[in-house]
Amino acid sequence: MSQRVAGFFAAVVFAIACMGAQADELADKGRQILEKHRLAVVTIKLVIKQQISMPGFGSQDMEDKAEVTGTVVDPSGLTVVALSETDPTSMFQNMAEMSGEDMQGLEMNSQVSDLKILTEDGTEIPGQIVLRDKDLDLAFVRPLEAPKEPLPAVDLANAGNPQILDPLITINRLGRVAGRAYSCSIERVDSVVTKPRTLYIPGNDPTQTGLGSPVFTLDGQLVGLMVMRSVKGGSGMMSMMRGMGDMSMAVIVPSADIAEVAAQAPAAGEEVKELGTEEPAPAEEPAAEGTEDTSQPSEEQKSEEAPTEPGDAPSQETPATGV
DSSP states (O other): OHHHHHHHHHHHHHHHHHHHHHHHHHHHHHHHHHHHHGGGEEEEEEEEEEEEEETTTEEEEEEEEEEEEEEEOSTTOOEEEEHHHHOTHHHHHHHHHHHTOOOTTOEEEEEEEEEEEEOTTSOEEEEEEEEEETTTTEEEEEESSOOSSOOOOOOTTSBOOOOTTOEEEEEEEOOGGGTTOEEEEEEEEEEEEOSSSOEEEEOOSOOSOOTTOEEEOTTSOEEEEEEEEEOOOOOSHHHHHHOGGGTEEEEEEEHHHHHHHHTTOOOTTSOOEEEOOSSOOOOOOOOOTTOOOOSSOOHHHHHHHOOOOTTOOOOOOOOOOOO
């Protein structure tokens, strides 16, 4: 009996040692990724002007200063951020609809009046938003003038394709309260959405990962960017009970999608390009098996509806008669 007990405790000690070794390996890889890519994660300083108006209440103008995380995706300084961090109006409108109140006539507008890219050494680079994609919750920023030296950037072409429960490494730059220090967090893939487009769903454990944070595999491949996925919810008490979790959640947009949109980013000073519809249109349902698709006229219907030339009389078949 004593030998069995000793063997059991030896197995437990071995298992704990293996778990500790795995944890150390995960931490080591995370630190390596942080050291390699942290300079590509910057702070975007924003001044946002908002206007809210409603019949009978007039309009109200507000100005808000914010700092959000951005990821440089090109040495020219092209930087991507979460659009929802720069334009809060869509979230406000969803909350208003969820409340069930009659919001007819409510108008909310916001505009970024000033933007600066803040690098690690404290350099502030004036910039502007040149492209917005509402479907992917992406906004792209360009410096107003080309930087004197190329900026450190992540490689969108070195894309990772994680599977469910794979560990991920994220990098974020914290706010002023933390001295804008860099943070590195461990996430896991809880789900992979494949339709209408691929999205990775991280776990909801509390970490320092923020919107705009780049996400990497343990091998250092770029999975994508953390953004907010929002849809229009219902209204009334049930929607309020379900809360915001039924309308929005943090997701990871894949690197390939980011690269496709980044290629369309205009130069600084050009008109801002708008993409997306804020909420994707529902896919058309295929006709049930065994039923005929009546959306297009059949050949028989076409022949029946075909116009006749003037003077042409419709042909009539003379019934055969017996002799």
